[in-house]
Amino acid sequence: MSQPAFVLVRPQMGENIGGAARAMWNFGLDRMRLVAPRDGWPNQKAVAMASGAGRLLDEAGLYETTAAALEDCHFVFATTARNRDLTKPVVSPERAMEMAREKIAAGEKVAVLFGPERAGLENDDIARANAIISVPVNPEFASLNLAQCVLLTAYEWRRQTGEIAAERVEMAGSEWASQIEVEKLAEHYDERLDQAGFFFPEIKADSMKLNLRNLWSRMPLTRSDVQTLHGVLRQMVRWKERGD
Amino acid sequence: MSQPAFVLVRPQMGENIGGAARAMWNFGLDRMRLVAPRDGWPNQKAVAMASGAGRLLDEAGLYETTAAALEDCHFVFATTARNRDLTKPVVSPERAMEMAREKIAAGEKVAVLFGPERAGLENDDIARANAIISVPVNPEFASLNLAQCVLLTAYEWRRQTGEIAAERVEMAGSEWASQIEVEKLAEHYDERLDQAGFFFPEIKADSMKLNLRNLWSRMPLTRSDVQTLHGVLRQMVRWKERGD
Numbered sequence: 001m002s003q004p005a006f007v008l009v010r011p012q013m014g015e016n017i018g019g020a021a022r023a024m025w026n027f028g029l030d031r032m033r034l035v036a037p038r039d040g041w042p043n044q045k046a047v048a049m050a051s052g053a054g055r056l057l058d059e060a061g062l063y064e065t066t067a068a069a070l071e072d073c074h075f076v077f078a079t080t081a082r083n084r085d086l087t088k089p090v091v092s093p094e095r096a097m098e099m100a101r102e103k104i105a106a107g108e109k110v111a112v113l114f115g116p117e118r119a120g121l122e123n124d125d126i127a128r129a130n131a132i133i134s135v136p137v138n139p140e141f142a143s144l145n146l147a148q149c150v151l152l153t154a155y156e157w158r159r160q161t162g163e164i165a166a167e168r169v170e171m172a173g174s175e176w177a178s179q180i181e182v183e184k185l186a187e188h189y190d191e192r193l194d195q196a197g198f199f200f201p202e203i204k205a206d207s208m209k210l211n212l213r214n215l216w217s218r219m220p221l222t223r224s225d226v227q228t229l230h231g232v233l234r235q236m237v238r239w240k241e242r243g244d
Numbered sequence: 245m246s247q248p249a250f251v252l253v254r255p256q257m258g259e260n261i262g263g264a265a266r267a268m269w270n271f272g273l274d275r276m277r278l279v280a281p282r283d284g285w286p287n288q289k290a291v292a293m294a295s296g297a298g299r300l301l302d303e304a305g306l307y308e309t310t311a312a313a314l315e316d317c318h319f320v321f322a323t324t325a326r327n328r329d330l331t332k333p334v335v336s337p338e339r340a341m342e343m344a345r346e347k348i349a350a351g352e353k354v355a356v357l358f359g360p361e362r363a364g365l366e367n368d369d370i371a372r373a374n375a376i377i378s379v380p381v382n383p384e385f386a387s388l389n390l391a392q393c394v395l396l397t398a399y400e401w402r403r404q405t406g407e408i409a410a411e412r413v414e415m416a417g418s419e420w421a422s423q424i425e426v427e428k429l430a431e432h433y434d435e436r437l438d439q440a441g442f443f444f445p446e447i448k449a450d451s452m453k454l455n456l457r458n459l460w461s462r463m464p465l466t467r468s469d470v471q472t473l474h475g476v477l478r479q480m481v482r483w484k485e486r487g488d
Contacts, residue, residue: 023392028382052385087416087466094403095410135399136408138272141296148267151392152399155379159338164380166339172331222331 004077004100004110004157005061006150007033007069009125012117014039017057018049019147020114025053027154028162032060033069033111066113066125074108075099078129079149080121081142089131096133097156112153117146174222181226186216192233248321248344248354248401249305250394251277251313253369256361258283261301262293263391264358269297271398272406276304277313277355310357310369318352319343322373323393324365325386333375340377341400356397361390418466425470430460436477 006024011017011034021032034041041062050057063069070076077096091099100110113129115121126132135144135152144152158164177185190209199205219225250268255261255278265276278285285306294301307313314320321340335343344354357373359365370376379388379396388396402408421429434453443449463469 022385022387025385026381026387028384052387084414085416086414087418087469088414089411090409090414091411092408132414136402136406137270138402140272141266141269143266143270143296148392148395151395155396155399158380158382162380164336165334167333167335170328170330170332170334170376172329174331225331 002104003029003031003161004097004104004112005031005033005073006153007035007066007111007113008037008146009035009066009069009113009121010038010116011114011146012038014043014045014047015049016117016146017043017046018051018053020150021046021050021053021056023147023151024154025056026151027158029154029157030056030059032056033063034060035063035066035069037062038116066128070111070128072109073111075103075131076111076113076129077131077133078113078115078121078126079133079135079153080115080126081135081137081144082120084123084126084132086123086126088126088129090134091131093133093135093153093156094159096131097153097160099131100157101160114146114149169220171222172224174224177221177223177226181223182216182221185221185226185229186213188230188233189216192237246348247273247275247405248341248348248356249275249277249317250397251279251310251355251357252281252390253279253310253313253357253365254282254360255358255390256282258287258289258291259293260361260390261287261290262295262297264394265290265294265297265300267391267395268398269300270395271402273398273401274300274303276300277307278304279307279310279313281306282360310372314355314372316353317355319347319375320355320357320373321375321377322357322359322365322370323377323379323397324359324370325379325381325388326364328367328370328376330367330370332370332373334378335375337377337379337397337400338403340375341397341404343375344401345404358390358393413464415466416468418468421465421467421470425467426460426465429465429470429473430457432474432477433460436481 006029008017008020017034017037024030024032037043042057046057047054061069103110112133113121113125115125133153135149137144189212193199199208250264250273252261252264261278261281268274268276281287286301290301291298305313347354356377357365357369359369377397379393381388433456437443443452
């Protein structure tokens with residue numbers, strides 16, 4: 001098991017089981033376990049809702065009790081919105097999935113419990129968990145549903161394991177302009193604008209040229225941008241020469 | 245404006261506008277803008293779905309075009325699932341909200357664009373954005389809906405701004421045991437288990453005692469745990485003494 005199992009405890013609506021499957025698979029998780037789903041199993045409403053993630057339902061483990069679903073697990077997280085009358089470590093979703101990654105890498109099996117829609121997990125389920133995951137919701141308004149809670153936890157799992165670039169630049173089939181291309185663009189503008197009388201008054205001309213030069217080098221220009229900017233200038237010159 | 249505005253561009257279903265409002269308010273965001281909602285505005289289905297977050301809809305700005313909705317903004321993110329034929333920086337949700345926090349702290353106004361349910365943002369909208377937010381979904385299955393995309397972005401905003409403890413321990417009205425309390429517990433077990441003949445054979449007794457001592461100090465024990473463990477031992481002795 002190279003990923004945590006997500007265990008839905010006594011889920012009520014089939015639609016929510018399907019929605020949880022979609023949420024998991026959006027972030028590459030496919031190990032689902034079900035404890036005593038209210039409306040029996042399999043469930044056609046779950047299948048209809050899961051479209052595209054139906055495999056998770058086909059392969060889901062079905063258990064009568066939370067204890068049975070967790071038998072092979074070494075470390076268990078419980079997701080819960082309310083404070084409970086239990087002494088227990090409480091971790092953020094990010095920290096939880098970081099712990100899960102470390103434990104799984106060390107050969108442990110990890111599970112995450114999600115409670116039924118209305119009431120959430122019972123204390124009896126939570127007492128089986130090693131730690132609680134608490135999503136940092138607005139204390140004035142905490143209304144995450146089952147699939148949303150699954151979604152955020154799965155997202156944090158993917159953040160831990162995916163190689164996610166914080167920043168990159170999408171290129172529209174172009175390449176970055178080289179220094180010499182930007183240099184020639186700058187010269188082209190310098191020359192034409194000088195002819196056009198742009199660098200006026202004389203006393204400010206040097207600082208105006210410096211600022212313009214700086215502007216070009218500050219821009220992340222592609223070769224295609226450079227061509228466009230050359231074209232703009234050429235067309236202005238043509239227009240002037242047409243004299244209309 | 246101390247938070248980013250979330251701009252829903254040409255949203256189709258009222259339910260999804262309401263769901264987006266709930267997703268935002270779950271993470272403390274309440275600045276919503278709407279560009280040309282398909283079914284007009286106000287929308288009763290949006291109100292019904294938003295229950296508890298209805299204030300966001302009442303206060304939402306309504307605009308005819310994306311350009312109008314962004315007029316006062318200094319930096320705009322666009323959320324999009326597909327690659328576009330545009331050269332543009334692409335950032336993770338986390339990096340995007342980190343940038344948003346920095347820019348807002350520097351007095352800038354920041355907006356995040358979300359496209360219509362089916363087709364997403366048009367290139368014309370995206371060309372107005374300074375950067376693209378890309379959610380790191382499973383490349384085999386990318387099926388986030390509007391409210392889910394809003395939810396993940398809002399969650400990352402809260403992670404940036406909330407003071408979220410990665411780990412803490414919820415205490416059930418108890419306190420941590422002090423060193424002396426744990427020491428006395430260890431002595432109690434040492435003594436009784438010695439009487440009971442637990443440390444056998446003699447040659448292993450010292451290492452067995454050391455392991456037991458280590459076990460007690462390794463446990464995160466509360467005062468109440470310590471009392472429970474004293475009680476367990478006392479009861480075993482009582483049972484023995486009853487001789488039944």
